[in-house]
Amino acid sequence: MAFFQQSSREPARHAVDPSLQPWVEKYRPKTIEDVSAQEHTVAVLRRTLTSTNLPHMLFYGPPGTGKTSTILALARQLFGPDNFRSRVLELNASDERGIAIVREKIKGFARQTPRAQVVSSDGNTYPCPPYKIIILDEADSMTQDAQAALRRIMENYARITRFCLVCNYVTRIIDPLASRCSKFRFKPLDDTSTSTRLASIAKAEHIDVPESVISTLINTSQGDLRRSITYLQSASRLANSTSPPTPITPADIQEIAGVVPDEAVSRFAAALGIESNDMDVDGVSKVKGFDDIRRKVKGIVREGYSASQLLTQLHDVIVEHPTLTARQKAQSALALAEADKALCDGADEELQILEVALNVHKAVTS
Amino acid sequence: MSLWVDCYRPKSLDELHYHEGLSARLRALAGSGDFPHMLFYGPSGAGKKTRVACTLRELFGKGVEKLKIDQRVFMTPSRRKLDVNIVQSNFHLEITPSEVGNYDRVVIQELLKEIAQTQQVDINARHRFKVVVINEADTLTRDAQAALRRTMEKYMSNMRIILCANSTSKLIAPIKSRCLLVRVAAPTEQEMMKVMKHVADRQNFRIDDDNVIQEIAQDADGNLRKALLVFEALKMQTGLNGPITIAKPDWETYCHKVGDMIIQEQSPQRVMEVRTKLYELLSHCIPPSVVLKTIASHVVDKVDESLKADIMHWAAVYEVRMRVGNKKIFHLEAWVVKVMSLYKHFVYGIDMSSFD
Ligand SMILES: Nc1ncnc2c1ncn2[C@@H]1O[C@H](COP(=O)(O)OP(=O)(O)OP(=O)(O)O)[C@@H](O)[C@H]1O
Ligand SMILES: [Mg+2]
Numbered sequence: 001m002a003f004f005q006q007s008s009r010e011p012a013r014h015a016v017d018p019s020l021q022p023w024v025e026k027y028r029p030k031t032i033e034d035v036s037a038q039e040h041t042v043a044v045l046r047r048t049l050t051s052t053n054l055p056h057m058l059f060y061g062p063p064g065t066g067k068t069s070t071i072l073a074l075a076r077q078l079f080g081p082d083n084f085r086s087r088v089l090e091l092n093a094s095d096e097r098g099i100a101i102v103r104e105k106i107k108g109f110a111r112q113t114p115r116a117q118v119v120s121s122d123g124n125t126y127p128c129p130p131y132k133i134i135i136l137d138e139a140d141s142m143t144q145d146a147q148a149a150l151r152r153i154m155e156n157y158a159r160i161t162r163f164c165l166v167c168n169y170v171t172r173i174i175d176p177l178a179s180r181c182s183k184f185r186f187k188p189l190d191d192t193s194t195s196t197r198l199a200s201i202a203k204a205e206h207i208d209v210p211e212s213v214i215s216t217l218i219n220t221s222q223g224d225l226r227r228s229i230t231y232l233q234s235a236s237r238l239a240n241s242t243s244p245p246t247p248i249t250p251a252d253i254q255e256i257a258g259v260v261p262d263e264a265v266s267r268f269a270a271a272l273g274i275e276s277n278d279m280d281v282d283g284v285s286k287v288k289g290f291d292d293i294r295r296k297v298k299g300i301v302r303e304g305y306s307a308s309q310l311l312t313q314l315h316d317v318i319v320e321h322p323t324l325t326a327r328q329k330a331q332s333a334l335a336l337a338e339a340d341k342a343l344c345d346g347a348d349e350e351l352q353i354l355e356v357a358l359n360v361h362k363a364v365t366s
Numbered sequence: 367m368s369l370w371v372d373c374y375r376p377k378s379l380d381e382l383h384y385h386e387g388l389s390a391r392l393r394a395l396a397g398s399g400d401f402p403h404m405l406f407y408g409p410s411g412a413g414k415k416t417r418v419a420c421t422l423r424e425l426f427g428k429g430v431e432k433l434k435i436d437q438r439v440f441m442t443p444s445r446r447k448l449d450v451n452i453v454q455s456n457f458h459l460e461i462t463p464s465e466v467g468n469y470d471r472v473v474i475q476e477l478l479k480e481i482a483q484t485q486q487v488d489i490n491a492r493h494r495f496k497v498v499v500i501n502e503a504d505t506l507t508r509d510a511q512a513a514l515r516r517t518m519e520k521y522m523s524n525m526r527i528i529l530c531a532n533s534t535s536k537l538i539a540p541i542k543s544r545c546l547l548v549r550v551a552a553p554t555e556q557e558m559m560k561v562m563k564h565v566a567d568r569q570n571f572r573i574d575d576d577n578v579i580q581e582i583a584q585d586a587d588g589n590l591r592k593a594l595l596v597f598e599a600l601k602m603q604t605g606l607n608g609p610i611t612i613a614k615p616d617w618e619t620y621c622h623k624v625g626d627m628i629i630q631e632q633s634p635q636r637v638m639e640v641r642t643k644l645y646e647l648l649s650h651c652i653p654p655s656v657v658l659k660t661i662a663s664h665v666v667d668k669v670d671e672s673l674k675a676d677i678m679h680w681a682a683v684y685e686v687r688m689r690v691g692n693k694k695i696f697h698l699e700a701w702v703v704k705v706m707s708l709y710k711h712f713v714y715g716i717d718m719s720s721f722d
Contacts, residue, residue: 020399025522063543068519092516138540141512168540227543230402234395234546241394258534258547290666290674302552302588304408306534342682343535346689348655355682358675 023233024226027201029069031077036225037193038066041184045074052078052129056154056163058178060170061186064226067166068137070186075133080126087128092137102146103153106134110157132161140167147174154180188223197225198232207236209248216250220257231256260305265313271296272361274321293361297354307349311336311356318360328363335359371594374565377431379420382413383564384557385550392417392548396424399493403518405503405529405542408550411589414530417550418499421528426457426492440476442469452477458497463506471510474500478514482521495526503529504536511538518544552588559583561590562597571601578606585612617652618660625664632706637699644698654694655685658701665705673712680704 029035032042032049041059048054059067072090079087089109091102110132136142142150154163154177165181167173189197195214202209209232221228234256235248254261266276272293300310318324318332339352376382379389379396395401406414422430433455440448448469453460461477463470481496500506506514518527518541527545534542553561562579566572573579579597586593600610614622624643627636647657662681666674684701688694 022400022402022522025519063540068516137516138512141509224543230544230546233400234402237398237400238391238394241390241397256546258549289671290678294663294666294678298587302409304412304549304551306407306549308535342686345686346536347682347686348659349533349535351655351659351678351682351685354678358678362675 022230023201023205024229027197027204027229029066029073032070032073035066035070035073036197037189038070038184038186041070041186044182044184045070049074049077049127052127054078054129054131054133054162056181057165058170058173058181058183059164059166059186060168060173060183062168062188062224064221064224065186065188066225067186071133071135071137071164071166075135078126078133079128080122080124082121083126083128088133088135090135090137092135103149106153106157106161109134110161130160133164134161135164135166137166138168139165140169140172144174147177151176151180189225190223191218194218194221194223194225194228198228201229201232205236207239207248209236212250213248213253216253220253220259227257258306258309260310260313262313264300264303264305265310265317268296268300268310268357269314269317272357273364274317274360275323276317290358293357294354297350297357301350301353307353308340308343310353311339311343314356314360324364328366331363332360335363369595370565370569370598371591374568374594375416376420377423379424382417382420383561384413384553388417388548388550389420392421393424395546396421401425401493401495401526402546403522403527403529403544404548405531405534405537405545406548406550407531407534409552409588410532411586411591411593412550412552413590414550415501418528418530422458422497422499425497426455430455430457432456440466440469440473442472448473457491457493458499460499460501462501463510464502468507470507471513474506474510475513475517478517478521478525482517482525485524495522495524497526497528499528499530501530502532504531504533506537508538511541515540515544553590555580555583558586558590558593562593565594565597569601571606573606575606578610581610582612617647617650620647621657621660622664625661625668628661628665628702628705629668629709632710637703637706640702641695641699644695644702648694654688654698658685658688658698662701669709670712673708676708677705680708 032045035042057071059071061067075088076084089105091105136150139147150163154161163181165173165177170178170183170185195218198209198214198217213235217228217231221231231253232248235252238252238256239246239248270276315333315336318329318336321329324332335356339347339356342352343349379393382389406418408414419430433453436452436454438450438452440450442448448466450466450473459477459481461473463474466473478498481498485494514527529537529541529545531537534547559576559579562582563573578600582593582596582600586596596612600606600612604610620643624640624647627640627643630636644657648654658681662677666677669677680701684697684704687700688697691697
């Protein structure tokens, strides 16, 4: 019994079996050079590694583009494994972040004077500059008050600390705070970077991923690398679970990504009166009046597709349509835009899809 | 004796009746150690919760069915005490945010931290992580959602999260980016009929007339829970021979009455009467957007074709305002007045044209 107790007390980190780790964590960049597609940011940060002078920083960009990974990698490269814990404080939205708490934590942390140590236990030398880094991840969920209080704190401890704020929406950060930081924008990953990254993961995991699957992954994840990696891992898990293992197909990815099948979208569009050229949808009877539209909408809602996903795809069908007039497209786009905003405000999905369906129907049949 | 819905709820992935492809996928995922965070979404009554329970069982074996209820006290930032009941087994626990109102962030934060920092002590456990199931995840406040983000990444070795939601549009993008999305579509009428037949088999009675269960399935509108409840009630009341009438729930009948009132008369006095009725509905905890949708869909069934689209349009508009605003009743009423005005103009318009 004593034996078991001992083993269970061992730190979690050592016990994780890499083959069971989610790939997003397994392939999280270890160094800033390892970060894909953010060349500008990496170039600037590389210089700070040698000059060891760091400004306050503000990282912003959509989810899964490497913000958290970059700052963690940078901190690790600056301080090495020995000093990481004593030099880096990570506070995120899941921590209590009332003003008082932030102040207390930061005060306590920033007070101990940093002392540099040259050679680390793993044999490497780290610059270990004479300041501490405070990472405020997900800073956009901090209240305005907390942000205002942070201003003073940043100034008071400027000599021995550097702040790195990380957020998705830069507009949620109050101006006086943002202006104290160098801003780094993280772009959604471009197609080639995503593709290279996914290919290298596939290689490391010894799985066969056809070109068509990669391009489906790129299309469905829209520059969010975390998402494409998760999709890939799930797909490969599914492909391996059958015996004999089947290859991954683009359809698998679409299903996992929650994409509405093209056929379903075309049928819906056709029902609303949008002729489809490249698909045989003769079987679809055009709607006649309100009740028909309502029935169609009910049907598609029952399938459980996410409304925003459905509207996005309907949008693509309409905008790229060869014969609809500009006016018809514009009117439909307007309806889609209104619905999108409403959905962001938490509107009922069925009502919004119905609203769009009615408006689009009116636009394309008039 | 428990209801049929509960007694014949499938317990393992193999027993699930429909969406076989999905069940197979869940089985494959559960069979591996690198189970991802998941987000189950789909219309209510489609069987999300059942599917989650089956997945948990696949992950951990029978042990997950041994549930206990824990009374926990949480402290809000303003030092108020919150009592929360938490359903848990050795391998997972469940939270429903609406039970803790505006303080969901505090509860989630505390619970997740606690789980994340403790190790699975049961050495026979098949996985080293525990699962946290968050029901009705679309009612999580933004704050609570933000609190999940980094926790989901940081403590992934000790914990997985399964979110259940009716729709994904109320969840912030960073959360969706961290989950594997699983869509659970509503069962078709045939599928619901199959389930009802299965229940009948287990209860040892025969269904002589398929039309009866078909009618129940149609009425249930993709909500299998509703179908089974109605099925059981009708069996008890009528024995299911011969034609049936499916009783509507009281609130629905009440909503229809309100709809009729709107069409019968359009006057300030009528608005006041409708208002009392709306208050009545709200005070019985019928969600305001359900009230609006039900009344609206009843009204459009009764009016001229040319008015239908407009009535629905305004329903959509006021429904959003209701979400954004604070006072639900204002927006419900505004819609009622709007509909009355549309209707009156319409009737008036016809009168005028018949003059010349
Ligand atoms: N630029 C990138 N280069 C390499 N890997 C990346 C990159 N961006 C994202 N990833 C992968 O996605 C995962 C998540 O990235 P990260 O946590 O840095 O995202 P984030 O920008 O902080 O997102 P969020 O805004 O949701 O917090 C990483 O573990 C890594 O596997
Ligand atoms: Mg992050």
